[in-house]
Amino acid sequence: MTLLAKWNDQSVEEIIGNLLRVGVIVAATIVSAGAAIYLIRHGLEPVNYRAFRGEPNDLRHLRGIIRQTFGLHGRGIIQLGLVFLIATPVARVAFAAFAFAMERDRMYVIFTLIVLSVLMYSLLGV
Amino acid sequence: MNVLEFTLLAGCLSLIAGFLGALTGLGGGVVLVPLLTVLFKVDIRYAIGASLVSVIATSSGAAAAYVKEGFSNIRVGMFLEIATTFGALAGAFLATKTPTAALAIVFGLVLLYSAFLSARPRPLPPANEQPDPLATRLKLNGSFPGDNGIRHYFVRRVPAGFSLMFGAGALSGLLGIGSGAVKVLAMDQAMRIPFKVSTTTSNFMIGVTAAASAGVYLRRGYIDPALAMPVMLGVLAGSLVGSRVLVRAHTRWLRLVFSGVIVVLGIEMIYKGVTGTI
Numbered sequence: 375m376t377l378l379a380k381w382n383d384q385s386v387e388e389i390i391g392n393l394l395r396v397g398v399i400v401a402a403t404i405v406s407a408g409a410a411i412y413l414i415r416h417g418l419e420p421v422n423y424r425a426f427r428g429e430p431n432d433l434r435h436l437r438g439i440i441r442q443t444f445g446l447h448g449r450g451i452i453q454l455g456l457v458f459l460i461a462t463p464v465a466r467v468a469f470a471a472f473a474f475a476m477e478r479d480r481m482y483v484i485f486t487l488i489v490l491s492v493l494m495y496s497l498l499g500v
Numbered sequence: 501m502n503v504l505e506f507t508l509l510a511g512c513l514s515l516i517a518g519f520l521g522a523l524t525g526l527g528g529g530v531v532l533v534p535l536l537t538v539l540f541k542v543d544i545r546y547a548i549g550a551s552l553v554s555v556i557a558t559s560s561g562a563a564a565a566y567v568k569e570g571f572s573n574i575r576v577g578m579f580l581e582i583a584t585t586f587g588a589l590a591g592a593f594l595a596t597k598t599p600t601a602a603l604a605i606v607f608g609l610v611l612l613y614s615a616f617l618s619a620r621p622r623p624l625p626p627a628n629e630q631p632d633p634l635a636t637r638l639k640l641n642g643s644f645p646g647d648n649g650i651r652h653y654f655v656r657r658v659p660a661g662f663s664l665m666f667g668a669g670a671l672s673g674l675l676g677i678g679s680g681a682v683k684v685l686a687m688d689q690a691m692r693i694p695f696k697v698s699t700t701t702s703n704f705m706i707g708v709t710a711a712a713s714a715g716v717y718l719r720r721g722y723i724d725p726a727l728a729m730p731v732m733l734g735v736l737a738g739s740l741v742g743s744r745v746l747v748r749a750h751t752r753w754l755r756l757v758f759s760g761v762i763v764v765l766g767i768e769m770i771y772k773g774v775t776g777t778i
Contacts, residue, residue: 386574387570387572387574390563390574391563391566394560394561394563394707395560395561395563397560398557398560398561398736401557402557402732402733402736405729405732405733406733408725408729409507409729409730409733412503412725412726412729413503413504413507416503416726417502417503417504417507418502418503418504419502419503420501420502420503421501421502421503421505421506423540423541423542423543423546423724423727424541424542424543425543426543426545426546428720428721428722429721429722429723429724430721433721433723433725434718434719434720434721435719448725449725449726450725452725452726452728452729453723453725456553456718456723456725456728456732457718459553459556459557459560459732460553460556460711460714460715460718461711462556462560462707462711463556463559463560463707463708463710463711464708464711466560466707466708467578467581467708470574470578479639481638481639482575482578482579482639485578485579485582486578488582489578489581489582489585489708492582492585492586492589492712493585493708493711493712493715495589495715496585496588496589496592496711496712496713496714496715496716497711497715497718498715499715499716499719
């Protein structure tokens with residue numbers, strides 16, 4: 375009973391809150407590191423966002439972003455941080471599914487899995 | 501302008517936007533896209549991508565602080581996220597098919613509407629009503645720590661709230677905003693959830709909703725790392741500072757000023773959309 379009682383909504387939300395905070399800190403750190411490299415290398419170049427060209431293919435997919443990161447390209451590292459940021463709420467939903475399962479709340483496990491599959495569809499495009 | 505100057509300027513502006521957004525409760529994302537497009541002449545699709553990313557950052561960053569207060573309702577949030585994520589997906593696909601001039605006009609109208617919403621007085625909390633059968637079956641009713649002990653509340657009009665949430669998600673995916681104003685409207689006004697519970701639960705939902713469209717934006721090449729970087733870091737820092745001083749600040753006149761800025765930006769966006777100069 376004590377094990378089940380530990381999984382009440384309030385404690386679950388506290389864990390989720392901390393999960394989100396850690397995710398944001400990690401993402402912001404990676405983005406800042408990439409920003410330093412990018413600004414040192416390209417800081418004095420002219421800027422132009424007037425015309426929309428779309429990002430190069432390597433900055434659109436996880437595999438390309440990781441390749442760019444290992445090449446120590448500033449923009450690739452920033453993009454990796456942004457992917458971390460986007461993944462943070464997804465991790466939050468995944469954890470909520472687990473927590474609802476611990477509470478034996480089948481209805482909410484299903485609701486949470488629906489949300490999770492929409493997120494995965496959006497991220498992976500499968 | 502070179503990259504360094506642009507990054508500093510966009511970062512400072514995002515910092516102010518995030519700070520004022522947190523203080524007034526209107527969110528920083530809603531002014532970012534117009535600021536980037538009007539002041540910096542950034543293409544609206546890049547601006548939307550950068551704004552969307554910053555919305556996730558503020559939502560997740562503020563969540564830890566909100567959670568301690570024990571107001572947010574995790575079941576209401578998760579149930580309604582079904583509607584917002586499907587809406588966000590629909591909005592993101594619609595965004596790729598919509599001409600930029602039309603996007604600007606819709607954006608302007610949303611800005612004017614959110615300024616109007618924030619200026620309107622809130623209705624009084626409902627008297628103790630009977631529980632709604634659908635809300636009870638979905639286990640949406642909850643409680644929160646009130647001034648004198650735990651206060652219980654009953655959620656009402658679930659279908660109306662659910663439909664509004666789909667709309668909120670679609671707007672978020674289409675325009676790259678958190679659309680917290682519409683989310684609070686759905687919970688506070690339609691579903692009769694206490695205001696404090698509505699705002700904190702809405703903050704929780706904003707990040708998940710934005711993540712649902714951010715994936716689509718990333719794969720379509722709308723998220724430019726060099727632009728999103730100063731915007732995301734600036735808004736995040738600004739909103740964290742803003743939510744700290746929120747307790748002490750007198751926000752009435754600030755809300756008025758910020759609403760004024762939103763109205764001006766809204767008119768500017770509509771003008772640009774109609775004249776096709778965006």
